[in-house]
Amino acid sequence: MDTAAPRHTGPLTYRDAVPDDVPALVPLVESAYRGESSRTGWTSEADMIHGQRTDARAVAEVVTAPGSRLMAVERDGRLVACCQLEHRGDIAYFGMFxxxxxxxxxxxxxxxxxxxERRVREMWDVREMxxxxxxxxxxxxxxxxxxGYRRTGKMSPFPYGDERFGIPQRDDLEFELLVKNLV
Structure with missing residues (x-):
């Protein structure tokens, strides 16, 4: 007997998150990256970084900052995903996915x-993500x-010592910039 939860098949709906969504968004982001729940998916960072991935203040800043949106994705009335979209001149930044x-x-x-990608082209007429x-x-x-994203080799440091971003379990963490042309 299969006891797995049924997979939902309804269409995805997209909307800009609002401050009242923050209490649901924080555990969504945490579940995808950190802790035991993240291990059921393939995006987990749980072996590399312990502790929190984000907090309510950081998510609220993304939701309310000028030139920024947190796209909430729902299916069958349930929050299933989110991503940050930020306008930075000729480019858009994609994060908190x-x-x-x-x-x-x-x-x-x-x-x-x-x-x-479609939304940032339409909203901001940007050339790259x-x-x-x-x-x-x-x-x-x-x-x-x-x-379609390409590695650039451009690295930026991981914020070691700032537990707002977690507690690294290895000393070789850094961020690489990935870029995609949208035109």
Missing amino acids: AVRPENQGEGLGRQIIEEA HMTVISVRDELIAWYERR
């Missing part, structure tokens, strides 16, 4: 990133490369 671990592997990530990914996340980087 989280899909519930139990929904990973259903093709949602591909659909959501395509919608995010930028993101940063922990450079040792080979499987995740390969997934983004299959979606």
Whole structure:
């Protein structure tokens, strides 16, 4: 007998998150990256970084900052994913991308990133999407490369010592800039 939760098949709906969404968004992001719940998906950082990925203040800043949006993604009335979209002149920044671990592997990530790219072209008429990914996340980087993102080799430091971003379990963490042309 299969006791797995049924997979939802309804259409995805997209909207800009509002401050009242923050209490639901924080655990969504945490579940995709940290702690035991993240291990059921493939985006987990739990072996590399312990502690929190984000907090209510950081999520609220993304939701309310000028030139920034946190796109909430729902299916059947349930929050299943989110991503940050930030206008930075000629480019858009894509971040805080989280899909519930139990929904990973259903093709949602591909659909959501395509919608995010469409929206930033339409809203801001940008030519490129930028993101940063922990450079040792080979499987995740390969997934983004299959979606047209390219590695730049441009690195930025991981915020060691700032527990708002977690407690690193290794000393070689840094962020690599990935870029995709949108025109």
